Amino acid sequence: MNIAVLISGAGSNLKALIDACSDGHIDGRVALVLSNRPGVEGLRHADSAGIANRVIDHRAYASREAFDCALVDALAPCKPDLVILAGFMRILTPEFIGPFEGRLLNIHPSLLPKYPGLNTHQRALDAGDAEAGSTVHFVTEELDGGPPVVFARVPIDPGDDADSLARRVQAREHQIYPLAAQWYCSGRLALTNDGARLDGRVLPAGGLDADDYL
Numbered sequence: 110m111n112i113a114v115l116i117s118g119a120g121s122n123l124k125a126l127i128d129a130c131s132d133g134h135i136d137g138r139v140a141l142v143l144s145n146r147p148g149v150e151g152l153r154h155a156d157s158a159g160i161a162n163r164v165i166d167h168r169a170y171a172s173r174e175a176f177d178c179a180l181v182d183a184l185a186p187c188k189p190d191l192v193i194l195a196g197f198m199r200i201l202t203p204e205f206i207g208p209f210e211g212r213l214l215n216i217h218p219s220l221l222p223k224y225p226g227l228n229t230h231q232r233a234l235d236a237g238d239a240e241a242g243s244t245v246h247f248v249t250e251e252l253d254g255g256p257p258v259v260f261a262r263v264p265i266d267p268g269d270d271a272d273s274l275a276r277r278v279q280a281r282e283h284q285i286y287p288l289a290a291q292w293y294c295s296g297r298l299a300l301t302n303d304g305a306r307l308d309g310r311v312l313p314a315g316g317l318d319a320d321d322y323l
């Protein structure tokens with residue numbers, strides 16, 4: 110399976126995916142990394158692993174649609190079986206989502222459907238939640254609203270701030286993203302008209318609890 114990963118920043122999830130592929134935990138290889146920002150740390154992870162990478166700077170395009178078409182064109186030569194958004198901080202339009210729907214995953218740092226959008230950890234803290242977390246989901250045209258696949262829960266400690274919480278959530282992300290990618294690459298995970306399915310079974314509305322699988 111050819112995997113393409115889109116990033117905008119540190120790329121710690123990208124690194125977890127690269128490592129899982131090279132350790133044989135994912136039946137696939139990261140064939141291409143695209144970043145919309147030049148100079149980010151994630152590109153160095155790709156370079157160190159000898160993975161082809163390119164910057165497609167959104168600021169060079171007049172519209173979201175034009176940028177998304179450039180992304181589609183950049184991905185075409187690698188013929189990705191799976192496209193993974195890993196800290197990719199651009200809202201995608203149907204120009205991009207259409208061609209890849211059903212093989213497009215994102216990770217969102219909340220227990221979806223709670224807190225779509227930004228500042229998820231601060232919002233969980235402000236609400237007095239007992240736990241935060243992260244969710245891998247299929248991408249559809251609804252922002253952070255595609256069918257969830259798997260989530261990891263992280264208890265909120267009394268002394269937590271958004272940064273300390275983000276660090277613990279990210280550590281779990283590095284487990285659940287490779288898990289979901291392997292489900293997809295091994296043909297167990299699919300997006301159907303009824304939602305996400307694993308081994309043919311429709312998944313619960315919030316996805317599967319990673320604690321049952323890790």
Ligand code: GRF
Pocket residue numbers: 116117118119120121122123151195196197216217218243279282
């Ligand atoms: C992750 O926390 C992910 O949930 C969010 O952006 C962050 C990306 O981190 N979408 P990294 O670039 O993978 O380190």
